[in-house]
Amino acid sequence: MKTVRSMVLISNDPKSKANASQEVIAAFKLAIKNLELTDEVAVSTIPEIGTVRNLPLVVIFPEATVYAPVKPEDVPHLVEEHLFKGREVPNLKVKDPDTLRKIAWLTQRKGTLPAENRIVLRNVGIVDPESIDDFFAYEGGQAFATALQMTPELVVEIIKASGLRGRGGAGFPAGIKWDSVRKTPGKKKYVICNADESEPGTFKDRVIMEGDPFSIIEAMLIAAYAIGSDEGYIYIRGEYQLALDRVQIAIQQAREYGGLGKNIFGSGFDFDIHIHAGAGAYICGEETALLESIEGGRGEPRVKPPYPTTSGLWGMPTLINNVETFANIPPIVLNGAQWFKSFGTPSSPGTKVYTILGNVNNTGLIEVPMGITLREVINIYGKGIKGGQFKFAQTGGSSGSIIPASLQDTPMDFDSYRKVGVALGSGALLICNDSNCIVDSVRVLARFFQEECCGKCVPCRVGTDQVWKILTNISEGRGTMEDIAHLEWLSKGLEDFSNCGLGQTAGAPIKNMLDHFRAELEAHIKLSVCPTGVCPMS
C-alpha cells in the first residue's frame, strides 16, 4: 500500500504564477523524484491564496511549515532538508504574523495530512478487479483469515473500538449495529450490502465495486462470521451494469476458490452471496425499502421499530451496511482499531470518500480524512471555484444539506455538521458559485423528492408535492410572503412526521435556505426579481 507521509502544497494563483510558481512546482516534482520519495510525498497546488505577500508560498504537511517566497533554485535544498532529512529550513520560513493569520485556514490542520491516504480506495486502480489471484497478491483475504483466528465477539469488539460510523449518510456506529445483530437470537441471519447508490452526484460505491469487488465480498464474509450469518445479498442499483458484472465475476471466482459456499477454506463456516439488481427507485436505498424490494414487492419503507437488526429480511435479524462502510472493514481487522482511529476526528474516525462536482476547476473522487473543511476541499482538491465566488455547497446528493459560505470552515464530520444544523450525507459535494439561484436549486431538489417519494405516508407524499408547487410559484413570480410561513411549516412537518429518511431529509434544504438565504428568497417575492437571473419570474 502506497503511504503518503508528507504533502507539499504550493500556491498557484495568478500572482504566484507571475513569480515562477509553475517552475517551483516542477522543481519540487523533480527533486522528489530524484530522492525517490514519489510514493511518500504528494505535491499539490492552491489556486487561490488570497491577498498574501511574498508569493509563491509553500506549505508542507503534516508539520504545516510555511515557506515563502520560494524560488525554483531553493527547492532542491528544501526538499533534501525538510522531506529527506526531516529538518526545517529556518531562513525560508514565514515569520510575518499577517501572512500566517491569512492562511490559518490552511495550516490549522497541523499534525495531520490533507493528502489522500487511501483506506477505502486502497485497491482501486491497483488490483485487477476481475482476477482473484491478483487480489490475493495484494493482501486480499488476509483480513478474513485473521478474523477466523478470532472469536466472533472479538471481531465485533474491534469494529466497535474502531469507532467506524456508517458511510451511507446517517453515520450510525457500525460496531453497535453488528453487536445488535449478533446478540439478537434468530434461526437465520442475513448480511446485506447496500449498493443502491442513487443519491444524485454520488458515485463512490460504483467506483469501489468496479475497482475492488473482492474486498466487499471479504468484508461481508467477516461480517457474516462475526454475526453468525450464512447468507448475504448485494443490492446493486440496476443502472450500474459494469458494477453488476464485476461483482458477479468476483462472486463466481470466490466460489470456485472455495471462498464462498459451504465450509469456506476448510473452516467449517458457510456463507454465500446473491446479487439483487435494483429496478430504478431512489427510495430503495432506504434500508427497509431495500428489504421489501429483495422480498419482491414495491420498495416502500417499513415502519421502524422494529429495526432490521432485529427483524429484517423475511423477519430475520439482518445487518445492512453501505458499500463504503464494508470497504473499511478488512483494513480495520488487519491493522486494528487504534490504527483506524489515527485518521479523522475522535468522534468520526477514518476517511471519507467524496465526489466533488459543480463549479470547481477539478471535479472527481477523493478520499480524505474526516474533519477537513469545505474550504480545503474546494481550494486544495477542487482547485478553486470556477467562475465567480463560492455561494453554497450541496452535500449528500439530495438527502443532505445546503452549506452556505459561512460554514465552509466547519470540520466535515458527522457531529460537527450536526451541531450547526446541517448534514454530511452520503458523500456528494456539489459546489455552486454565485451564478446559481438558491430558490431554483432547492426547487430542483424538491422536484426530485416529489418524484421519488414512494407515496406510502401522507406527510411525505403531500408535503414534498406542496413544497415543490410553492417553490415553483415563487420562481415564476407568483410567490407571497405567506408562502414562506408555509415552507417553514412544511419543512418541519416533513422532518417530524415522515416515516422514513427520504421525507425526514426532504425538508432540510428548505430549512437551510430559510436560515441562510432568506434575503434572496424574499427578493423573489417582494421585488419579483431573481437576483441571479436564473428563475423565469414571468
Added chain:
Amino acid sequence: MTLTPNQLDPLDNPRMRQVIDSTISEYGDQNGALMVVLNHLQERIGFITKPMQAYVAEKLNVPVSKVHGVVSFYSFFTTEPRGKHLVKFCIGTACYVGGASQLIDKAKQVLGIEPGQTTSDGLITLEVCRCVGACSQAPVVVIDEVNHGRVKPSQFARILTEVQKSEVVA
C-alpha cells in the same frame, strides 16, 4: 427483442410465450421471485403488458394488484414497447447544474417529441433518468446504455442525427 406497437401481445406470440414461460420456470421458485422474474421479462421482452402481468400473477400465485404495484413502482419496468434506440438524459443534480435542460430542449427541437415519447417511426425514445453516477462527466446522455459525457447542445443534434443515420445504413 423489442416489438413494434402494432404487434400482438407477447403472450399471443408463440416464441415470446416460450420466453415468458421459461423465465417464470427458471426464476419462479426462489425467495422474492416476483422482482427477479419481472426484471428478466423486461430485459428479454422489452416491456410488460397488462395481460403479461396477469399471467405472471397466476403463475407465481400472487395477486395481480401486487404485480401491477411492482411494475408501476419501479422506473425500469415499462408497459409499452420503447423505440429501437433509447436516449436517456440524466437530470441528477450535477447534470442539471451542467445544463441538462438545454440538451432536452435541443432534443425536443430536433425530434419533435417530449421525454417519455417515441418518434413516430419507432426509432428513438426519449427519457429522463436520475443520476447515472457519472457526475464528473456532467451533463450526461445515455444512448443505448453508452454514457456520453460533457455533451454540448451544439454537438447534440449531430449525435442524434448519427443515431438516426446508423439505422438507415444498417
